[in-house]
Amino acid sequence: MEDSAIFNVQEQWLRPLRCELNVLSRPDGSAMITQGSYFILCCYVNTFLYSYRVHIFFFKGNTAVVAAVYGPVDVKPQRILVDKASIETVYKPKSGLPNVADRMRETIIKNTCETALLSAIHPRTAVCIVLQEMQDSGGLLSCCINAACMALMDSGIAMKFLVAAVSCMISEDDIILDPSDKDLMGSKASLTFVFDSAKKNLVASHTSGVFSQEQYHESLLKCRQASCEIFEFYRSLVKKYIICI
């Protein structure tokens, strides 16, 4: 699988993803996702004598997350749900104790996974999703959701659909897909959308900052388009791992 930049919309791209399934031996399912790398743009410069090939390097962060899932397991009595599995999410920051933002992230991931999972077929059990931040270079939330989805898929638990999260930001005049932490410095608003694989419907949307309704719709469209690329990535990943599983 080549790390080719995904040229989705003109001059808009998602940072290339890399994913390894089953990275950890103890959990039922685990996945590590890294997003971001060098981009190499090839340009041909024609002079009257020679034709040069020029490589332009861009570096856009390197967000990395590990996710682990423990399939239907026993649940604490106070968290037991009689009609469906209760979903527990733990998000661990790289250093220090989890703060409010981390708790927020945890809840968003939990709600998203709850939608994707067929929790009704495992009543009185728990599904435990643990996420460990390894590197935050922008788009941590979308990376976390994608990693959680991959870990759930790896664990083999029943799901309604897969989910793909795409983040974007609104700067002064335009919308940038999958911004790195450097891009985010000049952002007015940052938005993260989660789509399902079945009908590409919106599953979750998390926004912060100031933006207009038109901007929201425009970024939603762009992200939906980009989410197809992520589903395509999932597909290629499954193709790669089908031999192992």
Place this chain on the structure above:
Amino acid sequence: MKESILSISEKTFILSALSETRRLDGRKLDEFRPMKIHFGSDWGCCIVTLGQTKVIAQVSCEVQQPKPTRPNEGLLLLFVELSPMGAPHFEAGRQSDLAVQLNRLLEKCIKDSRCVDLESLCITAEEKVWAVRVDVNILNHEGNLVDAASLAALTALSHFRRPDVTTTGEQTIIHDPAERDPIPITLHHHPVCVSYAVFDKGNHVIADPTAIEERVSEGQIVFGVNAYRELCGLHLGGNAPITLEMVNKYATRAAKRALELVTQMKKALAEDLKNRISGIEVGFRDCIDSNNRLSLGKDNFQIQLFTPDFKKERAKRASNIDVKEEKINDEVMDDSSEDDSEPVIVSVGKGSAELVNQKKQDMKLRRKRKLQNDEGGKEYDVDESSSSEESDNLDKESEDTRKNGEPMSDSEIQVVAEYKGTENKPNENKVIANIELSGDSEEEETVLLHGEDLKNGSTEKGRGRCPKEEKMEGDEPHSRGWYSKPTW
């Protein structure tokens, strides 16, 4: 979630395997799992993998007020966090006993050995010092968390760069990394933890135990050792009786391992620095190899009792060779037998020989051997390739001797006589066994004779030593476990 219960059969399986110097993952008793270090793009961030055990460490720093007792020293804080990611029974946000123990061990090893130069972390005495915080998160618990955590903490500390600070009179300026190059932390020495697990009242000691071995073990020995072979910390856990000799012996081995680890760590650090200087962006992205499906992940076959050595051995047995050979790399667990760890060929009469694992012979035999050594006999060490050849030579030679009718010494006459004696009177206090030549049968009794036979045979032309001289308990035929147990 609760920790899964360890079944008795698992326990006995591991113990009986250990008594035959085998481990579930095919390692030798004193063999460590391979260690790898990956660095993140931030300073002071690394993943250390030790076999399947994975640990991530991140160092961060902030300006704080120093302790009133040490006004010109910075602060070093170590935190080990066990999230449920590592193992299902770990709980998030609650300090378990294991977490406290790990924390304390790391503090002993890194903080109490004073390897970090805390005085260089002082900005203004009594007012502002750097507080360096090391967070160690366990990603996957497959045993020996101490080693992995201590190495991760140390690697992260040596990798970390703190922002530069200038003080002008009353003003303190902390420079942005973009403005001024950040400064590394000064480390005086590099202590790492090396742990051993003790089994069977100290008879078996294994290096780098896995999670299941840790649970079965009776005790743990954890050494904090630096690359200069200096002991920086020692922890004896569990209830196994651990003698001073054992501590000394394993401390020397731990020192060797520590040196290896520190060398590997420095190499990884140098490589990382080289990449950063040359502009290659470093990150965890590189630890996922897109051409490899399981570059970070687990091996598919975790239980590897059938090691190549074992297979070779089995093939040999199948091909019906007189001299059975085995490569014994295992460390012998008691001190006295350390020099005997090489296998020895013993002749079992004319035309056959047997390779015997010396360490399994009892003390009585050893004492006897000493006597024999005084008489000039030596152990005959065999290496794999030459052993069968040698035994052929031996046979020829011994035949030659007999044919040529060389003058035999008294002792040799005695040998023959005695040997017959043993055959006739099995109840005598001598080695008696059936030598197995077919090689098909799973049940086998091994004859315990002595290496001096062979030595004498090859050097003194078939002047084999008498089996009687080795006063073995003849009634217990020495059987090698993995021959006689077909399940293995």
